[in-house]
Amino acid sequence: MHLAALVVVAVVLWRPIGLAADRLGDQVGAYAALYPWLVGLVFVALTGLASSGRLRRVWMSIYCGLWCPQPQAARHRFRAWWSILLVTSSCSALICAVVGLAIYGTYSLHAVWLGALGGGVGPILAGSLVGSWSGLAAVQHHRPAMPRWPDRASFSDGLGRWQRLRVSSRWRSSALSSGGLLAVGLLIPAGSGVRAMVAGVLALILCVRLIVLMTSAADLVFGASQLLAAQPLSSGHWYRAHAKACMPEGLVLTLLIACCVHFLSAPAAFVLGTCLLLIWVLLIDLEWVRRYRLRPRRRTIAWGVIAASAVALGAQAAPLMPLLMLAGLIALRLSRGKHG
Amino acid sequence: MVKTTPLMDIQGLSLQRSGSPVLTELNLCIQRGEFVGLIGPNGAGKTSLLRCISTHLQADSGRCLVDGLDASAALAYRRSFGSAMAPEDLPADLSPRQLLSIVAAARELEQIPEQTLALAESFGLSRWLDRSIGNCSLGARQKTGLLTGMLGQPPLLIFDEPFNGLDPLAAFEFKRTLGEWTASGSCGVLLATHGIEVAERLLDKAVLLLNGRIEAQWTRAQLTELRAEGMDLESAMVQRLRDHAAPA
Numbered sequence: 109m110h111l112a113a114l115v116v117v118a119v120v121l122w123r124p125i126g127l128a129a130d131r132l133g134d135q136v137g138a139y140a141a142l143y144p145w146l147v148g149l150v151f152v153a154l155t156g157l158a159s160s161g162r163l164r165r166v167w168m169s170i171y172c173g174l175w176c177p178q179p180q181a182a183r184h185r186f187r188a189w190w191s192i193l194l195v196t197s198s199c200s201a202l203i204c205a206v207v208g209l210a211i212y213g214t215y216s217l218h219a220v221w222l223g224a225l226g227g228g229v230g231p232i233l234a235g236s237l238v239g240s241w242s243g244l245a246a247v248q249h250h251r252p253a254m255p256r257w258p259d260r261a262s263f264s265d266g267l268g269r270w271q272r273l274r275v276s277s278r279w280r281s282s283a284l285s286s287g288g289l290l291a292v293g294l295l296i297p298a299g300s301g302v303r304a305m306v307a308g309v310l311a312l313i314l315c316v317r318l319i320v321l322m323t324s325a326a327d328l329v330f331g332a333s334q335l336l337a338a339q340p341l342s343s344g345h346w347y348r349a350h351a352k353a354c355m356p357e358g359l360v361l362t363l364l365i366a367c368c369v370h371f372l373s374a375p376a377a378f379v380l381g382t383c384l385l386l387i388w389v390l391l392i393d394l395e396w397v398r399r400y401r402l403r404p405r406r407r408t409i410a411w412g413v414i415a416a417s418a419v420a421l422g423a424q425a426a427p428l429m430p431l432l433m434l435a436g437l438i439a440l441r442l443s444r445g446k447h448g
Numbered sequence: 449m450v451k452t453t454p455l456m457d458i459q460g461l462s463l464q465r466s467g468s469p470v471l472t473e474l475n476l477c478i479q480r481g482e483f484v485g486l487i488g489p490n491g492a493g494k495t496s497l498l499r500c501i502s503t504h505l506q507a508d509s510g511r512c513l514v515d516g517l518d519a520s521a522a523l524a525y526r527r528s529f530g531s532a533m534a535p536e537d538l539p540a541d542l543s544p545r546q547l548l549s550i551v552a553a554a555r556e557l558e559q560i561p562e563q564t565l566a567l568a569e570s571f572g573l574s575r576w577l578d579r580s581i582g583n584c585s586l587g588a589r590q591k592t593g594l595l596t597g598m599l600g601q602p603p604l605l606i607f608d609e610p611f612n613g614l615d616p617l618a619a620f621e622f623k624r625t626l627g628e629w630t631a632s633g634s635c636g637v638l639l640a641t642h643g644i645e646v647a648e649r650l651l652d653k654a655v656l657l658l659n660g661r662i663e664a665q666w667t668r669a670q671l672t673e674l675r676a677e678g679m680d681l682e683s684a685m686v687q688r689l690r691d692h693a694a695p696a
Binding site for chain 2 (some may be wrong): 259270274303334340
């Protein structure tokens with residue numbers, strides 16, 4: 109739902125927002141040329157206005173209702189503060205990038221960073237929101253405490269629901285998704301058409317979602333395997349439950365990413381290759397989660413070796429391959445006998 | 449005379465960790481309907497023994513049979529006991545009800561048994577059942593952990609320091625329930641605790657563990673004799689520990 113809402117907002121509103129930003133950019137650009145200090149002061153005043161009083165409550169309702177993690181206790185304040193700060197700064201950067209494009213016609217990295225760091229909305233909102241327990245109460249008011257859970261559920265259903273809960277929580281709260289949004293703000297292809305921009309943004313968001321899905325679901329299986337070690341569950345129970353929870357969403361994400369790659373004007377062979385590669389990644393991770401369920405460090409090492417190899421190949425450093433493989437083997441050997 | 453198979457039979461169990469012996473050639477039997485307390489100082493090996501029985505740890509030698517099954521019959525073996533989860537291990541993002549539902553599903557039960565929900569009610573856990581565990585008090589988490597072990601009333605129940613964080617009412621209900629279950633002969637209980645005075649009245653057998661070995665055992669009759677002599681389990685245990693610590 110969350111992802112679908114993002115996609116709909118991006119697709120439906122991108123064009124009108126772009127046009128409005130164009131007009132606004134012309135006006136602001138004209139005034140900024142004549143009265144730069146005045147425009148600066150107005151920007152600061154608007155920022156202050158947006159992060160105080162009733163408008164702040166509106167921000168909270170939108171932001172806390174859709175995105176932010178629910179702080180469970182006082183010790184989660186910093187995490188909530190950091191998450192809100194990152195996401196609002198990322199949004200701020202994105203808006204600055206769009207406005208910068210509209211005003212100057214080119215992509216300005218300085219404008220984006222300025223927007224991210226100087227946009228007062230994020231820090232002030234985050235600070236005021238989590239600075240008090242009333243702020244936490246406001247967040248808890250906007251998000252229900254626990255999702256519904258059926259009375260009768262098989263182990264697969266139960267684990268699947270737990271995984272979705274964990275993935276959603278990580279997707280909202282992790283630095284990965286927030287950092288992903290910031291990356292989106294920075295990596296918008298300059299000078300491209302609107303369709304390519306939308307496709308690029310969506311592809312990045314979808315990739316982040318896929319990574320969050322795979323890592324969070326696997327982490328949960330590793331943790332739950334320890335927790336439920338004394339329960340009568342076979343390896344097959346875990347495998348089926350994990351596959352049932354991850355593969356449908358993983359395949360949909362793969363197809364959506366392939367569509368985005370297609371809209372970026374990539375050749376058909378590249379689109380097909382991307383699709384097959386992502387499906388291979390999903391399947392191999394499924395197998396590694398099954399195989400290394402009780403030794404999660406080995407999966408990390410295996411992925412590390414593949415990532416390093418891919419980087420080495422990408423940089424045309426094939427001679428490094430034997431060295432990398434040797435390092436991987438040694439790391440795997442060292443991890444034997446420990447818990448991983 | 450009919451020879452009954454013990455509910456749990458530990459034979460020559462040994463465990464080493466980082467080169468140091470944790471359990472050494474340990475033998476212990478529990479009969480169905482028996483309530484056994486495992487006592488001893490910190491580091492005696494109580495938790496390690498419970499973790500070996502519940503397959504969290506793999507022993508280096510020896511074996512443990514529960515209901516005639518050993519750990520090689522993995523699923524059937526694990527169905528034959530219930531081990532309470534430690535409160536610090538419980539997942540913060542689930543509610544107690546959700547966790548119990550997953551454990552019930554793992555034990556191939558369609559839903560959380562009414563008996564478990566009734567126990568939750570009597571423990572005073574009902575109002576915490578639908579909050580996230582991260583928001584629960586230590587007592588509520590301890591009660592949830594205990595229920596994960598008692599769910600489905602398996603033949604052998606294993607608890608490690610079950611009274612930590614329990615309020616008096618919940619502790620009373622917990623002891624009463626275990627007393628009823630063992631009295632009916634439907635299950636046996638193995639409980640590791642430092643709360644000797646709490647457990648003493650319930651126990652059919654107390655086992656003193658020291659440096660990974662069984663140092664002493666007292667049956668119910670011996671415990672009654674101790675009381676008649678004006679002693680109790682705590683003073684008997686302290687005496688044993690002092691004897692052991694004294695230079696030869």
